[in-house]
Amino acid sequence: MSGSPWRLDAAAAADALRLLSAASLVIMPTHQNVDADGLSSPLAMMHALRQRGIRAIPLVTDRVVPANLHFLPGIEEVLVYGRDKLPDYDAMCLIDCADRKRLDGFYGDDPGRLDSSVVPIVNIDHHVTNGLFGTVNIVEPGAASASEVVTDILASWGTELTREIAQCLLAGIYGDTLGLRTESTTSRTMRTAADLVDAGADPTPVVDALFRLKPRSSVCLWEKALQNVRWSGSLIYTELTPDVFGSCGASPIEAEGLVNFLVGTEGSRVAAILYTNDDGWRVSMRSMLPDVDVAAIAAEFGGGGHPRAAGCSIEGGEPEREHFVNRVAELAAESVPAPTESTA
Numbered sequence: 001m002s003g004s005p006w007r008l009d010a011a012a013a014a015d016a017l018r019l020l021s022a023a024s025l026v027i028m029p030t031h032q033n034v035d036a037d038g039l040s041s042p043l044a045m046m047h048a049l050r051q052r053g054i055r056a057i058p059l060v061t062d063r064v065v066p067a068n069l070h071f072l073p074g075i076e077e078v079l080v081y082g083r084d085k086l087p088d089y090d091a092m093c094l095i096d097c098a099d100r101k102r103l104d105g106f107y108g109d110d111p112g113r114l115d116s117s118v119v120p121i122v123n124i125d126h127h128v129t130n131g132l133f134g135t136v137n138i139v140e141p142g143a144a145s146a147s148e149v150v151t152d153i154l155a156s157w158g159t160e161l162t163r164e165i166a167q168c169l170l171a172g173i174y175g176d177t178l179g180l181r182t183e184s185t186t187s188r189t190m191r192t193a194a195d196l197v198d199a200g201a202d203p204t205p206v207v208d209a210l211f212r213l214k215p216r217s218s219v220c221l222w223e224k225a226l227q228n229v230r231w232s233g234s235l236i237y238t239e240l241t242p243d244v245f246g247s248c249g250a251s252p253i254e255a256e257g258l259v260n261f262l263v264g265t266e267g268s269r270v271a272a273i274l275y276t277n278d279d280g281w282r283v284s285m286r287s288m289l290p291d292v293d294v295a296a297i298a299a300e301f302g303g304g305g306h307p308r309a310a311g312c313s314i315e316g317g318e319p320e321r322e323h324f325v326n327r328v329a330e331l332a333a334e335s336v337p338a339p340t341e342s343t344a
C-alpha cells in the first residue's frame, strides 16, 4: 500500500462551485469505455449540484451505458451521445478524464466543444497525465479514484452527503481500487470509503455488480482461454481469436480480468494475452514482480505502458509469435547475481 498523501485545493474547489453556480445547465461528458469511477463521479456531482438548484447531466460519450453500472442511483438520467438530443449547456464538468481526446465523438465531432474560452470547464481528475485543460483544474494524482476527490470537494462545499451520493462515490472508489485492493489504495482511501458507508452507502450491490455478476458469455470465453494456456519459461499466456469471441458471443471487454487472473499463477513472472487480429496479435501483459518491467519489454516491440501493465502489437505469423514469446521469457528470466570476483 502506498500513494502520496494529498490535500484538496479548497480555493480551486470554491472557484469550481462559483463557475458551476453561474451555469443554467452543466454537461458532464464521460471518458470512452466508461467505468465505475468515470460514471459514478459525475452522477454524484449531479445529485450534489441539484441540492443547490444547479442542473447537471452526465453524458456517456461512446454510445453505451455499461450494463453493470445500471445499479447506480440516478443512472436513468444519464444521456448518451449520438442517441439522445444534446441539450443546450453553458458549462462543462469533466471528471476522471485525463485527455479531451478520450471524449470519443463528443470531442472528435467538434474539438471546439472542449475550448475553455468558449464554454468554461471544471476539470476534476486523479491521473498524473491530466492535460490541465480546464478553466478550473482540480487534479490529485495521489487519489486512487476521481470519486475520492469528488468526496472531498463536496465536503468543502458543505454538501449534504445523502445515501445516493454516498452510493455513487463508493462505487467509484471500489471500481478503481478493485475493492480497496490496488497499490494506489491508501489509508485515506479506506477512511473515505468508511465515511461513505457511514453515510448510507451499501458495499454489497457494488461488489456484486462490479466483481461477481458476469454474463454467461464471459464464462464461455474464460473456459476456452484457460484450456489454451501455454508457458514459455516463466511467461504464462493464452490466445484469443475473433472466432472464440464470436462462438461465445463475448465482447473484448469480457477478457479484461483474465490477464490479471493469470498473473497470479505460481511460477509465472509475466502473464500475457494475445488477441489475434488481421495483422497478427495485440498483446496485453502484466507482472507482479518489482524486478520485471513489462513496459520495457513492450517497448522492445514498439509498445508501452506501466511497469506492471503494458501492451504492444506483433505483426506477422507463427514465427513472429514464437520469437515474441521466447524473447519475453528471456527478458523476464530471473537475473542471476554476478559472480563475486575471486583473486585466488
Ligand SMILES: [Mn+2]
Pocket: 037, 038, 096, 126, 144, 145, 146, 176
Ligand atoms: Mn478513475
